[in-house]
Amino acid sequence: MQLRQLREAAWPLFMEPEAKWYRLSPSEQAGVRQFLVQDPDGYLVRLQMSLGHRMLEQ
Template identity: 65%
Template sequence: MADSPAGGGPSPAPDFVWAPLVPELLVANLAASLVFWCDLCGFEIAYRRDEDGFAYLAREGAQLMLEERGEGRQWITGPLEQPFGRGINFQITVGAVEPILDALAVAGWPLHMAPEDKWYRAGEDEVGVRQFLVQDPDGYLIRFSASLGRRPLG
């Protein structure tokens, strides 16, 4: 098994492809975060280090790391207040948003922004997405997005 670029131990399989940019989110309770990210949003645990309160997650090529506050090695640059991650949202592209929306609804998890179909100008074209926003247990803003395709501008 290959080692992770961050020294996080063995990957789940020799063919695991490490994303070039992987955010690491500091969380208050790893177990609660794993319920949100895995059970509701469909991520899988690529690997974890329970002794560090750490989990590396993946879904459809998107990857992120979770680390429980007060455990393991952390780089805290200032005082932390919830919601963590103010001023940022993480866009995660998925094949379809509906399975995630269904799981969130069953769990009674509130959405930050209802699902919408939105077209954005990209040069001489528009790219369409079906998207919604939800906050994880620590207040990180997550935008799940599925492609609606591309069309000529105007």
């Protein structure tokens, strides 16, 4: 399911979309764009897509 489809269905988001970067090493990060929805049973589902990797400046 895509974010667009959730919005068209008026399904509430538990957490709005955000970009998050995680350190893999002292010089590299991996990024994701993510959001959370709650399913009808109350479970949280995190949907994400990769933003790739980036090098940090030393």
